Every structure is written in structure tokens, then in C-alpha cells.
Amino acid sequence: MPDLMTILYAAMWFLLFGGLFGAALAVCSKVFYVKTDPKIEEVRALLPGANCGGCGFSSCDACAEAIAGGKASVIACTVADDEAHEKIAAAMGQKAEKSVRRRAQVMCSGTCDLAQKKYLYDGAQDCVSAIRLAGGAKTCPYGCIGLGSCAAACKFQAIHVINGVAAIDYHACIGCGTCVRTCPKGIIELIPFDAKHWVGCKSRDKGSAVRSYCEVGCIGCKLCEKNCPSGAITVTDSVAHIDYEKCTGCGICEEKCPRKIIWSGESQKADGIIRGDEDLNPDHGKNAPVNNEKDA
Amino acid sequence: MDLANLLLIAFSAIIVENFIFSRFLGVCPFLGVSNNPSTAFGMGLAVTFVITISNLMTFGINELILKPYRLEFLQTIAFILVIAVLVQLLEMFLKRFVPVLYHALGIYLPLITTNCAVLGAALLAVESYTSVLEATVFGFASAIGFLVAILIFAGVRERLVFADPPKSFGGMPITLIAAGLCAMAFSGFSGIDLTKSIF
Numbered sequence: 001m002p003d004l005m006t007i008l009y010a011a012m013w014f015l016l017f018g019g020l021f022g023a024a025l026a027v028c029s030k031v032f033y034v035k036t037d038p039k040i041e042e043v044r045a046l047l048p049g050a051n052c053g054g055c056g057f058s059s060c061d062a063c064a065e066a067i068a069g070g071k072a073s074v075i076a077c078t079v080a081d082d083e084a085h086e087k088i089a090a091a092m093g094q095k096a097e098k099s100v101r102r103r104a105q106v107m108c109s110g111t112c113d114l115a116q117k118k119y120l121y122d123g124a125q126d127c128v129s130a131i132r133l134a135g136g137a138k139t140c141p142y143g144c145i146g147l148g149s150c151a152a153a154c155k156f157q158a159i160h161v162i163n164g165v166a167a168i169d170y171h172a173c174i175g176c177g178t179c180v181r182t183c184p185k186g187i188i189e190l191i192p193f194d195a196k197h198w199v200g201c202k203s204r205d206k207g208s209a210v211r212s213y214c215e216v217g218c219i220g221c222k223l224c225e226k227n228c229p230s231g232a233i234t235v236t237d238s239v240a241h242i243d244y245e246k247c248t249g250c251g252i253c254e255e256k257c258p259r260k261i262i263w264s265g266e267s268q269k270a271d272g273i274i275r276g277d278e279d280l281n282p283d284h285g286k287n288a289p290v291n292n293e294k295d296a
Numbered sequence: 297m298d299l300a301n302l303l304l305i306a307f308s309a310i311i312v313e314n315f316i317f318s319r320f321l322g323v324c325p326f327l328g329v330s331n332n333p334s335t336a337f338g339m340g341l342a343v344t345f346v347i348t349i350s351n352l353m354t355f356g357i358n359e360l361i362l363k364p365y366r367l368e369f370l371q372t373i374a375f376i377l378v379i380a381v382l383v384q385l386l387e388m389f390l391k392r393f394v395p396v397l398y399h400a401l402g403i404y405l406p407l408i409t410t411n412c413a414v415l416g417a418a419l420l421a422v423e424s425y426t427s428v429l430e431a432t433v434f435g436f437a438s439a440i441g442f443l444v445a446i447l448i449f450a451g452v453r454e455r456l457v458f459a460d461p462p463k464s465f466g467g468m469p470i471t472l473i474a475a476g477l478c479a480m481a482f483s484g485f486s487g488i489d490l491t492k493s494i495f
Contacts, residue, residue, distance in 0.1 A: 009365040017357075017374065021381040028385055032392040061399065125460060 039068040042091045046084055047077055052155045054078040054176025067092065075099045079174045101193040102175035104158075104168050108144035108187050109200035109216040109261050112164035115143055116213045126152075131184045139213035142203040144187060150179035196249035197242060200261045204237040216261050224253040224262060302433050305425075309437035315413045316445035317482035322413025325404045326446050327471065336450035338397040339404065340443030342390070344436065346382050346408055347417045351435025353378045354418040355428050375418045376409070383409045413442055449478055 044064035055076040057063040066072035067088065074089040074096055082099065089096035121130055121137040127149035130136045136145040144165045151159040151166060158172035159179060166179075170193070180188045187202045199218060203210050207219030220238030232246035233253055240262070242253075254262045315321045322343070329339045354375045362368050387405055390398040398405065408414060417438045421431035452474050461470045 006366060010367050010370055013361055013365065013367065014370070014374070014377075017377055021377065025381060025384055028388055032388040034392050034395075124458060126458070 037068050039091060040064050043067050043088055046080070046088050046091065048079045048084075050079055050155050050176070052079060052174075052176040052178050053181075054174070054178065073097075078102070078176050102190040103170050103173045103193045104175065104177070104179050104188050105191050105195075105198050106144055106150075106166045106168060106188050107198070107200060107202045108142070108165055109263070110138060110140055110143045110165060110214045111162075112146075114215040115140055115164070115217075121147075128184050136185070140203055140210070140217065141205070142185060142187060142201075143214070145185065149184065150182050150188060153178050153182040192244050195242075195244050195247070197247065197251065197254055197262055197264045199240045199242060200263045201239060201259075204239055206238055210238070216259055218261055219259060221258060223256045223258060227252050227256045302430065305430060305434050306437035306440075309434055310441040310444065311482075312485045312488050314441045314445055314482055314485075315416070315438050316442060316449075317479040318486065319416065320479075321416040322411050322442055323475075325407065325411055326442075326449065327468075327475070328404045328407075329401060330446050330450040330453050332400075333447060333450040333454065335397070335400045336446045337443070338394075339401060340439075340446050342386055342397075342401065342405065343408060343411065343413065343442050344439035345386060346379065347414050347439040347442075348432060348436045350375070350379050350382050350414055351417055351421050352428065352432045353382075355421055355425075355431040358422045359428070371419070371422065372415070375415055379414050379418070380409045413438070445478070445482075449475060452478065 041064075044061060047060040047064055049060050051059045053059075055063045055072065055078060057066055057072070057076075060077075063072060063076060067074060067076060074092050074094055075085045077084070077088075078099075080088070082096070085096040085099060116139045117137045118134070118139045119137055121133065123129055123133065125147050127136070127145040127147045130145050130147055135141050136143070138145065146161050146164040146166065148159070148161040148166060151161055155176070155178065156172050156174055158169045158174075159166050160169065161167070166188075168179075175190055175193070177190055180186075180190060185202075191198055200216070201210075201218035203214070203217045205217075207221065210217035210219050218239045220235050220240070222235045222240075224233045224240050225235050229250060229252065230246050230248050232243045232248070233240055234243070235241070240253075251264060254264050309315075313319060316323065316326050325339055325343070330336045357374055357378065358368070358371065362371060362374060367374075383406060386408070387398070390401075390405065417435045421434050425431045425434060453471060456470060456474060459470065465473070
């Protein structure tokens with residue numbers, strides 16, 4: 001009965017193959033065994049998995065490894081909220097400190113109609129490429145190029161270029177700082193999420209120069225510095241800077257500024273320049289619609 | 297089975313009948329891990345290892361066991377078994393010694409098991425060659441062809457990042473078009489008649 005023999009041979013040989021290969025794999029899995037800390041998996045599961053790099057590590061996996069190994073703080077992740085921080089802390093047997101939520105802010109107000117250009121740029125639509133051509137099209141050497149390298153880098157779709165200047169949707173921004181590292185002009189800063197006021201200019205040029213090319217640039221007149229009751233504003237290199245440790249959000253600087261470049265949530269709406277902020281909603285951007293109608 | 301014959305097999309497998317650009321086998325990892333040349337190189341080496349060893353083993357199994365016992369109809373199962381074991385082995389090895397590559401390859405590493413280039417190389421070798429040396433050389437050369445293809449394409453994709461295609465062509469569509477253009481370029485080799493030996 002040749003057919004029966006074929007079945008028998010097939011069964012025999014494949015049983016042998018299976019057994020041999022199984023044994024070989026079993027031996028190899030012992031030889032190549034990698035010890036992993038079970039905490040890494042646990043912490044990794046609690047991280048958001050955005051791989052944004054906001055913590056300073058290359059990926060969430062690397063961050064989890066660092067946290068589990070005690071090389072990073074349990075609140076190292078800027079994307080995770082307090083609840084997640086507490087869970088990570090619990091997994092590590094520590095107590096979580098309160099983290100200050102921060103958001104990115106583009107320190108430039110020079111929209112297409114307000115800031116002059118020195119030439120028409122028609123190259124690759126990317127700030128890093130544009131800056132190689134005499135520092136970008138805007139006359140102001142510190143102004144936003146507005147080609148959206150930050151928007152492309154943002155993993156949370158929180159940045160949209162509106163009228164030639166990048167604008168942050170605060171509801172979607174989680175303060176990872178990827179845009180801060182991406183911006184070739186270095187004009188994006190991380191400020192406290194509930195910061196009421198900020199200076200919408202980074203120009204270190206002298207007042208007269210700023211006036212010549214931008215209608216909203218800081219001229220370093222020091223009116224804000226002199227009028228600030230809590231001494232939170234300093235003007236260095238002809239540009240005002242707010243120290244958020246001291247700022248009380250009184251709004252006097254906003255009133256006094258002759259160039260109207262100290263912004264607050266309210267003044268933006270009045271000026272019709274929407275920067276994504278409406279009520280500084282502290283819901284960590286969870287309920288915010290991504291790509292909302294504001295950029296349409 | 298002289299050296300010229302082996303060189304002929306290798307040349308044919310690498311250039312004329314390139315697995316990716318001519319036979320269209322193994323396109324999944326070719327598109328999946330060609331984002332970055334160094335990862336692509338790692339993938340190419342992993343596939344080279346698996347195909348070479350699997351061709352050696354599957355040819356042996358076919359000649360020594362399947363043929364004498366008239367079990368050729370079980371070729372697919374036997375070959376896949378060998379390939380799966382090799383991929384598992386490779387996975388363990390990489391996890392232990394090259395964790396960076398292990399993480400970079402991600403899901404595409406275990407997926408080498410179902411990479412049709414690997415099974416394709418084994419089946420083609422069994423079909424067309426008579427000696428184990430030829431089969432192994434064919435497997436190795438095919439894998440080198442895969443490595444060359446994925447490296448070329450990783451270079452192309454690096455450039456593609458800075459391209460500004462129409463929105464509907466962005467991402468995978470333009471990648472597939474670029475792959476098609478590469479395949480067309482390789483089709484230029486298809487006229488070479490290897491039966492009239494050039495060596």
C-alpha cells in the first residue's frame with residue numbers, strides 16, 4: 001500500500017523536523033536570552049507612544065527604559081498628564097511631583113501685511129531651506145519664515161501657518177518642544193500653559209531698524225519694563241522678555257506697549273488674529289478637535 | 297558546475313532577474329523598511345542570511361528526503377518550516393546582539409517568514425538547479441539583488457522626502473511611482489541573453 005506508506009513517511013519526517021527545529025530553537029532561546037526589566041514594559045504602556053522627543057529621549061521606548069532604570073524622572077514625559085504621571089510613579093514606587101504644563105508660543109507677530117519682505121521666495125517650502133537664502137524672505141532677521149517646518153515637525157497637528165506666521169493651537173499643544181528644536185530661527189518658546197501675556201517679537205535690532213521693516217516689532221522702548229508693578233519684564237538687546245516666575249498677569253504691559261506686541265488671549269480676539277487660544281482651557285488638549293476649522 | 301556557470305547564475309539573479317525589480321517578489325519589506333538606508337541595509341543583510349541558509353537547507357531536504365520518499369507535494373510546508381525557524385533564530389540573535397536594528401526593523405523582522413522572496417528563492421532553486429552549490433549561490437545572489445534594490449530605493453526615498461508632489465500623490469503613491477521607475481530602469485537589463493555565455 002504505497003499511499004499509506006507516503007502518509008507514514010510524511011508524518012515521520014515532519015515529526016522529526018518539528019522536534020529537531022523545536023529543540024534547536026529552545027536551545028538558542030536559552031543562549032540568546034535577554035534579561036529585560038518588567039518595569040520597562042509597565043512604564044512604556046503608560047506613556048503616550050507619540051515618540052515626540054519632548055522628554056529628551058529618542059523614543060517612548062527609550063524614555064521608558066530611562067525611567068525604569070532611574071535615569072529619568074517619573075514626570076519626564078511632557079505629553080502624559082498628571083494622572084499618567086501618578087501611575088508611572090506608582091509603578092516605580094515613588095511619588096510624583098506636580099509638573100507645570102507648558103505650551104509653545106511663536107514669538108513673532110509679523111504677519112504678511114505687517115512685516116516687509118526683502119525678496120519673493122519660490123524655493124522648497126521648508127524653513128530650513130529658505131533660511132539658507134539670506135536668512136529667509138522677511139526683512140526682519142528674527143521673524144517667522146512662515147513655511148511651516150514647525151507645523152510639519154509637530155506630532156500633534158497643533159501648529160498651522162496663518163497669514164505668514166506659525167500659530168499654535170493651544171488645545172492641541174502638549175508642550176513637547178519639538179517645534180522649539182525645529183525652528184531654524186529659534187523664535188518658538190515654551191511658556192507656562194496659563195501664562196496670560198507674552199511678547200510677540202524676538203527682534204534684537206535697534207528700534208529704528210525694527211520700525212523700518214515691521215509694524216509690530218519690539219523697539220525696546222522699555223515702557224513695559226518701567227510700568228510693570230512686579231518687575232517681571234526686562235528689556236535686553238532691544239527686546240522685552242517676561243519672567244513668568246514673577247508675572248502676575250495684571251495686563252498693564254499690554255496696555256502700555258506702544259507697538260501692541262504684548263499679547264494676551266483677549267487682545268488676540270480683538271485684533272482678529274486668531275492664534276488658537278480662546279479660553280486657555282486646561283483640559284490638556286484631550287477634547288480638542290485636531291485640525292479644527294480655525295486654519296481653514 | 298564550473299566557476300563561470302556560478303558567476304552566470306549570480307549575475308542573472310542580481311541584475312537581470314532581480315527579485316524586486318524583475319520578479320516583483322518581496323515587495324512588502326522593500327516598501328516597509330526603505331525609509332532609511334541604514335535600516336534598509338540591516339533588512340537586506342537579514343534577508344541575505346535567511347535566504348542563503350534556507351536555500352541550502354531546503355535544497356538538501358528536498359533532495360535527501362522529499363524526493364526519495366516522493367513527498368514533493370509537501371515542499372511548501374517543509375520550506376516554510378525551515379524559513380520560520382531561521383527567522384526565529386535571527387530574531388533572537390538580533391535581539392541579543394543588535395537591539396538597535398531589532399527595534400528599527402520592528403514587525404518587518406518576523407514578517408521575513410512570509411516574505412515571498414524567501415520562499416520564492418527556495419522553490420525556484422529546487423526547480424531550476426541540480427546541485428546544492430548552485431542553489432546556494434542562487435539564493436545568496438538573489439538576496440544580494442534584494443539588498444541592492446532596497447539600498448538603491450532607500451536612497452531614492454531620501455530624496456523623495458524633499459520633493460513636493462501634488463497632495464494626492466504625497467506619501468505612498470509617489471513612493472510606488474518611484475519604485476515603478478526603478479523597475480523600468482532595471483528592465484534595461486532584461487535583453488541580456490545569458491544562454492550565450494559572456495564569460
